Amino acid sequence: MKNISIVGTGLIGCSIGLGVKTMFKSIAGFDINPQNLDYALKTGMITQSWSIERIAYESDIIIVAVPVDVALTIIPDILNKIKGDTVVIDVGSTKSSICRVVKDHPKRDRFIAAHPMAGSEIGGPQGSREDLFNGRTAIICQSEQSSVFGLNQAKEIFRMLGMTIDYMNEDTHDSLVALVSHLPQIVSYGIANTVGQSMNGNQQWCGIAAGGFDSSTRLAKSLAEVWTPVLMQNKRHISEYLQLFIHQIETIKELIDVDDAEAINRFIHQSQVVREKFDNNSNGNKEKKDGSKTIVRTGATAAVASGIK
Numbered sequence: 001m002k003n004i005s006i007v008g009t010g011l012i013g014c015s016i017g018l019g020v021k022t023m024f025k026s027i028a029g030f031d032i033n034p035q036n037l038d039y040a041l042k043t044g045m046i047t048q049s050w051s052i053e054r055i056a057y058e059s060d061i062i063i064v065a066v067p068v069d070v071a072l073t074i075i076p077d078i079l080n081k082i083k084g085d086t087v088v089i090d091v092g093s094t095k096s097s098i099c100r101v102v103k104d105h106p107k108r109d110r111f112i113a114a115h116p117m118a119g120s121e122i123g124g125p126q127g128s129r130e131d132l133f134n135g136r137t138a139i140i141c142q143s144e145q146s147s148v149f150g151l152n153q154a155k156e157i158f159r160m161l162g163m164t165i166d167y168m169n170e171d172t173h174d175s176l177v178a179l180v181s182h183l184p185q186i187v188s189y190g191i192a193n194t195v196g197q198s199m200n201g202n203q204q205w206c207g208i209a210a211g212g213f214d215s216s217t218r219l220a221k222s223l224a225e226v227w228t229p230v231l232m233q234n235k236r237h238i239s240e241y242l243q244l245f246i247h248q249i250e251t252i253k254e255l256i257d258v259d260d261a262e263a264i265n266r267f268i269h270q271s272q273v274v275r276e277k278f279d280n281n282s283n284g285n286k287e288k289k290d291g292s293k294t295i296v297r298t299g300a301t302a303a304v305a306s307g308i309k
Contacts, residue, residue, distance in 0.1 A: 002024065002025050002026075002060050003024050003025055003026040003027070003028065003058070003059055003060055003061075004017070004020065004023070004024045004026075004027055004028075004059065004060065004061040004062075004063065004157075005027070005028040005029065005030070005050060005055040005059040005061070005062050005063070006027065006028070006029045006030070006040075006046060006063050006065060007029075007030050007031075007052070007055065007062060007063065007064045007065065007066060007074065007078070008030075008031060008063075008064065008065035008066035008070075009029045009030070009031040009033075009036045009037050009039075009040040009045070009046060009065075009125055010031075010036060010065060010123060010124050010125060010226075011119065011120055011122065011123055011124060011125070011127045011128055011132075012065040012091055012116070012118075012119070012132075013029070013063060013065030013091075013125075014040050014045040014046070014125040014128035015118075015128040015129055015130070015132040015133065016063055016065065016091070016116075016133075016157070016161065017029070017040075017045050017046055017063075017128075018045055018128055018129070018130040019130050019131070019132070019133060019160065019161040019162075020157055020160050020161065023156075023157070023160055024060075024061075026047045026048060027045075027046045027047050027048075028046060028047070028048050028049070028050040028054075028055060028058075028059065029041070029045075029046035029048070029049055029050070030049065030050060030051065030052055030055055036124055036125055037049055039124070039125045039126065040125045043125070045125055045128060052074070052077070052078065052081075053081060055078070056078050056080075056081030056082050056083075056086070057081065057082075057083060059082075059086055060085070060086060060087070060153075061086070061087050061089065061153060061157065062078060062082070062086060062087070062088045062089065063089050063091060064078070064088060064089065064090045064091065064092075065091050065092075066092070067092075067225060067226055067229045067230075068092040068093065068094045068097065068098070068229050068230055068233050069229035069232075069233065070229075071090055071092050071098055072097060072098060072101050075088065075090055075098060075101070075102060075111070076101060076102060076105060079102065079105050079107045079108075079110065079111060080107075082107065082110060085110075085149060086110060087110055087111075087112060087149070087150040087153045087154065088110055088111050088112070089111075089112040089114055089153075089154050089157070090111070090112065090113055090114060091114055091115060091116055092115065092230075093115055093177060093181065093182075093230055094174055094177070094230055094233045094234045095113050095115060095139075095141045095142075095170040095173045095174055096170045096171050096173075096174045096234075097233050098113060099113050099141060099142055099145075099170045108145055108146075109145065109146055109147040109150065110146075110147065110150055111145075111146060111150070112140060112146050112150055112151065112153075112154040113140065113141040113142050113146075113170065114138055114139065114140050114141070114154060114158075115138070115139045115141075115173065115177070116133050116136065116137075116138045116139075116158065116161070116163060117136050117137045117138070117139060117177075117181075118132050118133045118136040119132075119222075120132065121218050121219055121220075121221040121222050122221070123221075123222060123223040123226065124223075131162070133158075133161040133162055133163050134161065134162035134163075135162060135163075136162075136163050136164075137163060137164050137165070137166050138158040138161075138163040138164070138165050138166070139165075139166045139167070139168055139173055140154065140155075140165060140166070140167050141167075141168060141169065141170040141173050142169075142170055143167050174234050174237050175237045175240075177234070178234050178237035178238045178240070178241055179237075179241050182230060182231065182234060182237075182238050182241075183238065183241050183242065183245060184219060185219050185222065185227060185231075186231070186238070186242065187216075187245070188216060188217050188218065188219035188220045188222075189219075189220050191213075191216050191217050191220070192217045192220040195209075195213070195217075251267065252264070252267055255267060
């Protein structure tokens with residue numbers, strides 16, 4: 001492959017650029033934020049700055065790593081301009097909306113709806129790392145709508161980044177990431193805001209806050225311009241799981257209020273079982289397909305609802 005272009009020189013885009021730099025002769029970049037673009041250029045994360053038009057006309061691979069609301073406009077525009085065998089890969093964290101937008105585009109087969117499952121609370125190119133994706137999972141949605149050539153290009157990139165590849169329906173993807181990615185993000189913001197609103201200017205909490213506050217609010221450092229459109233675009237699934245989470249919080253509050261130590265112990269133990277499954281890297285309901293994984297949904301809502309009672 002001759003060249004790759006990164007549209008959106010933030011954390012994800014620049015980390016991809018760093019991870020695949022040996023695969024391409026050049027890495028061009030575009031960003032409406034001149035500080036991000038300048039930083040990426042000066043640090044060698046990209047080799048040159050191109051306009052969207054030049055990126056569309058001259059790139060072999062185009063990675064679109066912009067906020068999910070921006071993607072709805074910029075991806076159809078890029079698809080309109082590309083020529084030859086150019087492949088456009090979206091790496092946003094919601095997939096249903098963008099899949100609907102490009103559904104009837106005449107160049108739909110050149111488009112890959114993907115989501116590399118990795119990130120950091122440090123936004124922008126400053127947080128980028130060559131190994132950010134190593135050992136993580138890249139999800140590809142609607143693979144049947146993409147060309148074999150395009151899929152192979154995307155898979156080669158993700159494997160170069162050290163990722164395994166999963167395939168799933170776009171709505172299943174949005175439901176699952178709402179549960180394991182978007183919900184934790186909201187909880188982190190919520191804990192930080194609770195502390196902020198409770199202290200009334202008393203800064204002593206800063207001196208005693210330790211690991212628990214640190215680990216539970218790390219995600220609160222994540223950028224609003226990235227997360228606000230994600231939460232709005234995936235609101236149906238997020239609202240569903242927020243309601244389940246609120247029920248869990250109400251449950252533990254009631255148990256504490258009535259001094260039910262036995263039930264509190266059960267509540268804590270049940271949560272530890274879930275955490276242990278994560279630590280053991282349980283594959284759950286997954287089947288192997290062509291060396292990668294295909295997700296079979298069994299009802300995430302039901303699983304959560306029945307997991308902690």
